[in-house]
Amino acid sequence: MDYLYDGTYMGLLCCVYAHYYVEKATGIFREGEYQTSLFGKVYRVKTDEDKARRVYEAMEKKLGEFTLRRSYLAYLSNFPDKEMRLLRYLVFGFKQGRGFNNMHGHPDVFGVQEIEKRIYNERHRYLGILRFSVIKGNRDVLYASLEPDNDLLELLADHFLERYQAEPFIIHDVKREKAIFAAGGDWYIAPLAKDVTVQLAQGEEFYRALWKHYFESIAIKERTNPRCQRNFLPKKYWNHLTEMQV
Amino acid sequence: MFRMDEAMRKLKILADSAKYDVSCSSSGTARSGQKGKLGSAAEAGICHSWAADGRCISLLKILFTNKCVYDCEYCVNRRSGGTEKASFEPRELAELTMEFYRRNYIEGLFLSSAVEVSPDHTAEKIHEALWILREEFGFLGYIHAKIIPGVSPELVNAIGLLADRLSVNVELPSDESLALLAPQKKPKGIYLPMKQITETMAEQKTLKGGGNKFSTVKYRGQDLSYLNPQGGQLDPVKLAGADPTAVRAAGGLPVMAREEAARYGELRTYKEKFAPAGQTTQMIVGATPETDRHILKMSEGLYKTFFMKRVYFSAYIPVVQSPKLPDVFTAPPLAREHRLYQADWLLRFYGFEADEIVDEKHENLDMEVDPKVSWALRNIRLFPMEINKASMEELLRIPGIGNVSAMRIVRHRKMAAVKFDDLKKMGVVVKRAKYFITCCGKYYGDIDPEPERVRPLLGDGMIIPQGVRIKDDRADVIRGKLSDHRDGVQLSMFSGGFGTDGTEGGNVHGLSV
Numbered sequence: 001m002d003y004l005y006d007g008t009y010m011g012l013l014c015c016v017y018a019h020y021y022v023e024k025a026t027g028i029f030r031e032g033e034y035q036t037s038l039f040g041k042v043y044r045v046k047t048d049e050d051k052a053r054r055v056y057e058a059m060e061k062k063l064g065e066f067t068l069r070r071s072y073l074a075y076l077s078n079f080p081d082k083e084m085r086l087l088r089y090l091v092f093g094f095k096q097g098r099g100f101n102n103m104h105g106h107p108d109v110f111g112v113q114e115i116e117k118r119i120y121n122e123r124h125r126y127l128g129i130l131r132f133s134v135i136k137g138n139r140d141v142l143y144a145s146l147e148p149d150n151d152l153l154e155l156l157a158d159h160f161l162e163r164y165q166a167e168p169f170i171i172h173d174v175k176r177e178k179a180i181f182a183a184g185g186d187w188y189i190a191p192l193a194k195d196v197t198v199q200l201a202q203g204e205e206f207y208r209a210l211w212k213h214y215f216e217s218i219a220i221k222e223r224t225n226p227r228c229q230r231n232f233l234p235k236k237y238w239n240h241l242t243e244m245q246v
Numbered sequence: 247m248f249r250m251d252e253a254m255r256k257l258k259i260l261a262d263s264a265k266y267d268v269s270c271s272s273s274g275t276a277r278s279g280q281k282g283k284l285g286s287a288a289e290a291g292i293c294h295s296w297a298a299d300g301r302c303i304s305l306l307k308i309l310f311t312n313k314c315v316y317d318c319e320y321c322v323n324r325r326s327g328g329t330e331k332a333s334f335e336p337r338e339l340a341e342l343t344m345e346f347y348r349r350n351y352i353e354g355l356f357l358s359s360a361v362e363v364s365p366d367h368t369a370e371k372i373h374e375a376l377w378i379l380r381e382e383f384g385f386l387g388y389i390h391a392k393i394i395p396g397v398s399p400e401l402v403n404a405i406g407l408l409a410d411r412l413s414v415n416v417e418l419p420s421d422e423s424l425a426l427l428a429p430q431k432k433p434k435g436i437y438l439p440m441k442q443i444t445e446t447m448a449e450q451k452t453l454k455g456g457g458n459k460f461s462t463v464k465y466r467g468q469d470l471s472y473l474n475p476q477g478g479q480l481d482p483v484k485l486a487g488a489d490p491t492a493v494r495a496a497g498g499l500p501v502m503a504r505e506e507a508a509r510y511g512e513l514r515t516y517k518e519k520f521a522p523a524g525q526t527t528q529m530i531v532g533a534t535p536e537t538d539r540h541i542l543k544m545s546e547g548l549y550k551t552f553f554m555k556r557v558y559f560s561a562y563i564p565v566v567q568s569p570k571l572p573d574v575f576t577a578p579p580l581a582r583e584h585r586l587y588q589a590d591w592l593l594r595f596y597g598f599e600a601d602e603i604v605d606e607k608h609e610n611l612d613m614e615v616d617p618k619v620s621w622a623l624r625n626i627r628l629f630p631m632e633i634n635k636a637s638m639e640e641l642l643r644i645p646g647i648g649n650v651s652a653m654r655i656v657r658h659r660k661m662a663a664v665k666f667d668d669l670k671k672m673g674v675v676v677k678r679a680k681y682f683i684t685c686c687g688k689y690y691g692d693i694d695p696e697p698e699r700v701r702p703l704l705g706d707g708m709i710i711p712q713g714v715r716i717k718d719d720r721a722d723v724i725r726g727k728l729s730d731h732r733d734g735v736q737l738s739m740f741s742g743g744f745g746t747d748g749t750e751g752g753n754v755h756g757l758s759v
Contacts, residue, residue: 102657105668128294128304132349142348162279162286167348206250207345213254214346217261218307219297222563228300232293242351243295 002027004034005045005083009075012083013052015045016090028083063093066101074115076151085111119150126152127159129233131242132169133208134201142169143198145240153180157187172196208242215243253342259332263312263323264358267528268558272304272353272388274523275410284348285386287410292353305356305390306346310334310372314360318417318428319568320533323360327566333362336375343379347387354388354410355379365396365435373401376408388523393443396435402442403520411523411555414439416548419541423534426570443525444552452519455553457594458649465553524555531586532562532579533571538611539604542589546600549593559586585611592617595649596642619645619704622682623697629682630689633664645704646679666690678704 001023005011007030019025026040036042059068067090074086085108092108093100103109132142142164153173157180160169168183172192179192238244273291293302309323311333317325343355357375359368372391379385391409393402406412414436418424421433444465447453454461527548531541545557561583564574589611592598596618603617604610612620622629622645631640633655641652651673658664658672666685670676681691681700693699 096661099661102654103661104654104658104672105664107671110671124292127288128292128350128353130350134349144350159286159288164284164348165279166282166284203345207349209250210253210257210342211346211349211351214257214261214306215295215297215303217258218265218303219299219301220265221299223299223301225300226298229296229298232296232300232302241295242349 001025001041001043002029002034003043003045003083004029004031006031006047008047009072010049010052011045011047012075012086013055014047015083016055016087017051018043018045019087019091025084025087028087058094059090062097063090063100064098067093070101070112070116073119074112076155077115077119078150079115079118082115085115119152119155122148122150123152123155125237126156129237129241130156130160130171131240133198133242134204136199136201140167140201142167143172144170145172145174147175147236147240148173151176153178153189156180157182161185161187212243212245253338256332256334256338257308257342259330260309260312260334261307263329263360264307264309264356266322266560266563267307267356267358267392268560269390269413269526269528269556270302270304270307270356271556272390274555275388277386277522279386280384283384283386284344285354287354287386287388291388294350294352304353305388306343306352306354307356308334308339308358310339310357310359310368310375311362312360313362315363316361316428316430318431319566319570320427320530320562322565324566334375336371336378339375340378340383340385343387344383344385347385352387354390356390356392358392359394361394365394366398366401368394369397369401369405373405373408376405380408390523393439395431395439397439399439399442402439403446406443406446406520409521411526412439412443412521413526413528414443415528416544417529418534419529419531419536419544420534423536427533440525440527440552443521446520447524447553450519452522453553454524456524456549456555456557457591459594459597460549460553463550463553525552526554526556526558527552528558528560530562531559531583532576537604537609538582538586538589539600539606539609541586542593542600542604545590546593557590559583559590581613582611585613585617589617592621597639615701615704616645616706618643619678623701623704626695626697630684630691630695631682632684632687633669634659634686644679644682646675646677646682648673 003015003018003025005015005028012028015025015028022043031044034042056068059071071086071090074082074089079085088108089112092106096103100106101109104113126146126148130144130146132144134140135143151173153171153176156171160171161182164182165185168181170179170181170192172179174194177191177194178189180187180189233241271291272287273289275287276289277287279286291304293304295303297303311331312323312329313331313333314321314323314325321327322329339355339357343352346352347354355376357372359372362368362371376389376391379389388411389409390411390413391405393405393412393414395414402412416436417428417431424431424433424436444453448465453465455463529541529544541559548554548557561578561580562572562576563578564572564576567574589598589600589603592603593600598621602621608620608624611617615623622643628643631644633641636644638652638656641647641655642649647655651669654672655664655669655674658668663686664672666676666688669679669685681693681695681704683690689695691700693703
């Protein structure tokens with residue numbers, strides 16, 4: 001039976017619950033992204049906090065903290081079949097018990113391990129390639145925009161909060177139209193329209209120009225190797241990179 | 247704030263001169279932020295961009311000045327060279343770093359310098375810039391500072407208290423080569439600060455070597471004569487005289503005013519430790535006739551003696567025409583540099599000894615296959631190894647298996663036998679490993695594991711055809727002047743398919759300054 005859920009993590013955990021207590025899932029889909037099949041039955045999973053909590057607590061107790069973190073990362077990813085991968089992973093885990101994460105070669109474990117690696121890599125990349133601009137406000141605010149493949153906004157917050165202890169900042173996921181607002185050691189995520197306009201502070205253009213200049217000077221001309229460059233820094237990220245703007 | 251066009255000019259000249267420095271890593275320090283300050287440091291380091299040559303940009307890599315009183319044969323900034331000269335003011339540099347860091351362009355600062363007036367004069371300027379950055383601006387990001395050979399111990403100490411990582415370049419793989427090409431730099435001037443850094447770190451109990459193989463070794467006042475297998479000039483007894491405490495006892499400090507002393511770290515109770523990310527070094531490969539064996543023995547010595555975090559190699563790119571140097575048309579030995587880095591990894595992460603990688607019979611690294619495969623083929627009697635029985639140390643010796651996959655195999659075995667199909671998912675490079683392993687008793691290679699037959703299948707395309715020359719504007723100009731004869735075709739080494747393998751050392755080539 002195919003499941004439909006509301007796209008929240010809690011909803012996904014309820015699907016795991018239903019898999020055990022209602023009927024086995026053959027596919028799990030977000031509502032609105034499902035194409036009706038002719039033959040299969042469809043079950044709309046209702047998100048229920050108590051059921052989700054039961055699954056969550058079982059995961060914590062039986063599979064450990066590492067699995068919890070890994071599962072949540074899998075949920076944040078953009079893999080089309082992440083829900084089923086996660087379900088199979090958890091089912092295998094409950095059967096095998098603690099330590100199942102060590103079976104790196106097992107397809108069910110590998111399925112989620114692969115997703116986890118992908119999202120961690122993208123997060124790590126963004127720690128480096130996010131570019132902040134100083135924008136005008138009542139006081140200076142740092143603003144950065146990005147379009148990540150995975151929904152990793154919340155994974156970036158702590159790193160930059162640690163770094164910018166004295167300055168408020170905004171990290172804007174343009175694709176998903178939401179942003180982190182952080183100041184004074186605290187942060188929250190709120191919706192922010194795609195086409196928001198920001199006004200640059202004085203001196204911003206100057207440092208952008210300097211940075212571009214540095215970026216060009218540091219490359220060894222005789223070794224120009226665009227393929228190698230794109231390998232490390234795919235073009236899809238260039239839109240938001242100061243040094244790549246003409 | 248300094249003027250636009252002036253800033254542009256300085257940045258261009260001083261970044262241009264710094265780009266041949268190899269190291270750019272921002273790893274080794276984990277530091278959390280502090281209230282009201284800017285910055286933190288991530289243990290693993292973070293790359294912020296990739297330049298057009300494919301090299302990562304992590305730190306603002308820049309020279310303080312390129313006005314040099316030295317005249318090293320191989321260097322673009324040599325006194326007799328015609329490069330345009332510029333210098334930063336300490337405050338300018340600190341401001342620039344802050345503004346770049348704030349916008350997340352960089353992870354920190356890599357500050358090197360040519361020798362202006364004297365090593366001490368230059369080091370004082372470097373120190374001043376770092377001081378402003380750390381103490382006045384409250385910068386907590388990463389700082390890598392270059393220590394210029396011959397600088398006085400007090401300044402090394404003071405800079406070390408502000409920087410995360412220090413490096414003194416050994417420049418060339420032997421004392422003879424150093425005397426030939428950089429006569430103003432003395433081996434003693436290079437090894438003294440290295441020793442001081444190592445000892446200071448040992449004193450504060452933070453000394454840890456590179457990789458996972460040297461990091462667990464204990465420091466016991468090492469004998470430096472090891473460094474010099476050819477025998478010669480380094481005298482450990484004399485070196486011992488340079489102990490920083492001895493220098494202080496000998497009256498190095500009291501001449502300074504009290505506030506001055508506070509500033510140089512003597513009276514200050516600074517929270518940060520001395521060079522928490524350790525020290526590194528760099529040497530030029532291919533400008534002089536040393537063998538790979540010599541170079542690797544030397545690196546091993548540097549790891550064991552000074553507990554270096556990294557020893558960087560830079561393939562010699564001819565920038566200067568000199569009778570003492572290879573011809574300007576010589577291609578930089580990029581393939582050799584790549585192999586040396588591979589061997590370096592074997593030393594630091596795989597438990598190999600330099601003597602195993604290159605022995606008396608094989609003085610140079612094999613260019614056809616990587617050093618690990620080369621070793622395995624020479625020691626084929628040890629293979630194939632059974633994946634489910636081999637120890638961690640043995641697994642690390644198998645070509646195609648690295649630290650991560652070996653660890654996964656060991657963990658997996660506790661739950662269930664490892665099957666051949668599992669290997670790929672664990673990160674093993676199966677096409678390489680299959681000739682050296684059995685899995686549950688079965689051999690999976692398509693041919694018998696005989697060195698002569700397996701060898702051609704294991705090459706990694708690193709061979710560069712003989713007679714390839716660099717495509718270089720400068721070389722073209724000089725060539726035009728020297729003769730009217732021209733080759734029809736010039737192959738470019740840099741458009742080739744290598745240097746894209748993701749290892750930090752694998753795609754960096756250049757000169758030190």
